[in-house]
Amino acid sequence: MLKQHLIAFVFVSCMPFLQTIYSQSLSSKLSNGVLLSNDASGKYAVIIDAGSTGSRVHVLHFDRNLDLVQIGQDFEFFEAIKPGLSSYADDPEAAAQSLKPLLEKAEAIVPKEFRANTPVKVGATAGLRLLKGDSSEKILQAVRDLLKNESSLKYKAEWVTILEGSQEAAYIWAAINYLLGTAGKKYSETVGTIDLGGGSVQMTYAVSKEVALKASKLSNGKETYIQEKNLLGTTYHLYAYSYLNYGLLAARAEILKVSRNSSHPCILYGYHGYYTYGDVAYRASAFPTGPNMKKCRAFVLKALKINAPCKHKKCTFNGVWNGGGGDGQKNLYVASFFYDRASQVGVIKTNVPSATARPLHFLSAAKRACRTKYKDIKSVFPNINESDRPFTCLDLVYEYSLLVNGFGLNPFKKITLVKKIKYKDSLLETAWPLGSAIDAVSSQN
Template structure:
């Protein structure tokens, strides 16, 4: 028997909508909100997707001898990506910021061309998200607080007015020596693929700049626990670092006044106003550094005489060591160990070795011994200034009078200062091979890794 249709079956559509109005409202409001979100998202999506794949960093190394800019590009795993045909953009100019002590604006403008070229290497949509750092090193440290602060503020103003890169006020600063040394250690071990390994599988680094020299190497927990306690205001000896899931105790110390250019002044101070045995015979002039002028005339260059003067300048024989083991000037040496077994020596060490002719300047890496610097020094110290240009055609004329001094100092620093055996093999490094490309072995890459990591 058929049932008669009920009255509800004849409800109109409008009646049904009215009857279920609460349910419809509950469903439609979230849908409306989702629609609005998707409508707004497209304008932001390209930047979010792009920046999650690649990140850039622009790092200025404002050293005492010149200013250099490095531009790096990383993928999301912090692997370097090419910029054009190379794995970094690297440009430089001379002189350094410290040469403009009395003219901060000119100091800042000396970076202008480097800044524009570096910015052009970064995709336009990523520039607001790309950190730019300016790390001034020993040259500005030597100027004093007032002069260096005026220069740094002029550089901050330049970045703010002339660049769309992401610049924070504290990203333009004089980096302390321990930062410089630790960044250099990170750079070289990153490029060698050592980060994430045991500390004993990393390499130690000595970086000889113009105004300061840094030593850095990973040490054991036991040696880190023995680190001397320093007074307030002094750099700590051990920096704790966590890199690629591995914790490191990094011994690092920076010796201000003992970079290659600053050490010349220290060596000339020893002889005061008399002739100096480290100056090539035939030269009589003056040496300007850090706003001071020093008499630089030869007393007849002699490797033995120069060694005595260099050792005195380094304060090697002064009984100022209050720790178990010291380098020079009473500085704790970190205890030695496996992290120092393989030593990579950078910057002016490579440059002078190439100019003196005992390594190939076209090769980025060379295996040598500290004793090779002494052998090269013997030859240089016997050369008169008038013959030096033809004997050493690749040495800048301003550096020629000091070639004996530089080579003797480098040998003395390694052997007497740092206690390295004269015939221990060390690696002179200019660039490091990374993914079939060559990358500058300098601290800015370590700074870039930290800058990009802090964004994530």
């Protein structure tokens, strides 16, 4: 009995001490209110996505096997601010300083002993590219100065850049293959990707070393279509090409141009208006009898420049080399506006992270859309945004034609429309910052 009282006395006496130890232990794992992982090993990466409307920071933690480790309840720490860097066109210093809050929060997440070896990369997109003169370069230099002088993270000048379309394409490819578990395997076991953005569309897939050595060159005669990428200890030769002006929003303008400011066979019956892209307004008026599928397809193919001269063995469209094909293109994951339109018109269910479909399904949806009057389109496709409704027929005809005539896919080929991929017990976005982080930590091995 005396022994039990003694144990109880010791325990009660030590409670304040134990609470202090627990509190110190917990506070050492808390940063910005985020409970950090118990595993402080492995590697971290900090990626800042400097978009046109705002800037976003992503902090990712990888273990020794380069598997993602949770930060708090998620597999990344994420924070966003507005406006974007391009809003500071006349004040580069202010542009750089706008990133400082994101940088400070990211540094607080990374344990102090890891910061010197944690890469911080800044990828700017369309907003900066559109600035006039040398404004964009001045902003980038100010950001480099900020990272060099005021950050404890690992910094290289070349890690602060405006992303080329082919770079973004390669990063999306890396992200998708990483999440699927095919990264690190031989090239023939990886999947290819098509990403349909607003201004451009990217095709990326891995090819054999033999194909890479014989790869066609770009129109400048110096660079090839192939880039080399090390991912999880495996070297890949990637065909990664970005078709500028063939993203969905840009393509609308290209397709409307074909009609030379007269009535257009892809516009829904009853709609008469304009479509503005790049500060240029294009007439978008329906035929008196409504859309004509045959003529609409002809206009789309003309905009794609399917019959442009091909200086290579085989081209996709607009005279671009197709990469040679092969096993790396056998399974395709198709993202962004392809996924969005498919989920909005019933090709796949809404809100599913991914689903399989065939290019032919886009044609079926296009036929249904093109038969629908503009006044009825909301009731037939309620999930389409109001500003997109007049172009529902045009968008779907374009997406089908891009896949089949542009990229040469069989109309019956199974493709995977993807927005998120399951990783462990979570669903992760297939966005380029994840691919950039994987590329950064892979190159450190």
